[in-house]
Amino acid sequence: MGPTQNREAQQVNALLQIARAIDALNLNVNRVVIWLVLLATLVSAGNAVVRYAFNTSSNAWLELQWFMFSAIFLLGAAYTLQKNGHVRVDVLYSRYSPRLQIWVDLLGGLLFLIPTCIVIIVTTVPWVTNSIKIMENSPNPGGLPWWPIKLLLPVAIFLLLLQAISEVIKRIAMLTGHLPPTQYIPDEEAEILELKEVVEKKEHP
Incomplete structure (x- = not known):
């Protein structure tokens, strides 16, 4: 490997470290989202039981249910x-070859996903800032503050933007x-390859 190739490998590896950090961040966020799914299910079931069993309801609990559903989708x-x-x-x-699929993902990320995320963040920040400034609350009696869920929109899109950058880095690699295109192998073929590796390790320890 010549000096130029070595320098290129170092640059790609540095970018891949950034991609791994982004992946780890969104993996941890997803662990929170998993718990939100459970909480949203419990709140939804509780709202239904209270409504039909006691013929009563609460705007706060109903809006909490909507907020958690929104957070699950966004995050x-x-x-x-x-x-x-x-x-x-x-x-x-x-129908595309794995290499063409990688090119489609790369160009889609660069030309569509990343610019769209930036536009959404830029256009929603003033809207969210105003909501926080006035401490916007629900117009429904007994409802919850609305500014936290509005704040979640640019935060979630920023996480999506980071992940788009990570995906672009991985496609370039x-x-x-510098990186095997493992995610483009069908699940069945991937399992066969894993089994072959296990067998080969046993035969040639």
Whole structure:
């Protein structure tokens, strides 16, 4: 490996360390989201029981339920992108070769996802700032403050932006041969490869 290739490898490895840090951040956020799913389910069930059993309700508990559903959706977006689990219009993409799929993801991230995240953050910050300034509350009697859930929007989109940057870094590393394109191997093939590795290790310890 020449000096130029060595320098390139060092640069890519430095970028991959940033990508791993972003992945770890959104993984930890997702662990919080998992608990929110449980809490939202319990609150939703409790609201239903109270409404039908005692013929009463509370705007605060209803809005808490909505807020947690919103938080789950917003905060889970970055982790979903990390796991390549977002919804695709998969008419042509699944027919592409793994390398072409990587190019589609790379260009999609650079040309669409990252710019969109930046636009959303820039346009929502003044809206959120005003909400915090007036300490915006629910117009419903007994409702909750609305500014915290509004604040969550640019925060969640910022996490999504970070994850988009991580995905772009990983796609570049895949195209340059510094990272194997493992996520583009179908689950069945990946399991077969793992089994082969286990067998080979046993045969050649």
